[in-house]
Amino acid sequence: MEKRTDSFDSRNLRRILKIRWQDKVRTSSVTEKTGQCPLSIKLQKRRLTWYGHLTRMKAERERERENLFASHHNHNNKYNSSHN
Secondary structure, eight states, X not given: OHHHHHHHHHHHHHHHTTOOXXXXXXXXXXXXXXXXXXXXXXXHXXXXXXXXXXXXXXXXXXXXXXXXXXXXXXXXXXXXXXXX
């Protein structure tokens, strides 16, 4: 999949730079001219950032749920002990 993504990106960069397929320009030359890294690398970084966000969000939600349960549990214990 990465190869197809990079091919798509390279094709579009060539269009932007008005490089025809007959000109026989290497992809490495195109990326040097634009100063961009391959699209697959950019997407991989974005995915890792997103996974990190999801992992942190999941951990935060679990802590919130534990705190909510603990406060609810403590409230019920206070109520039950005062009425015995």
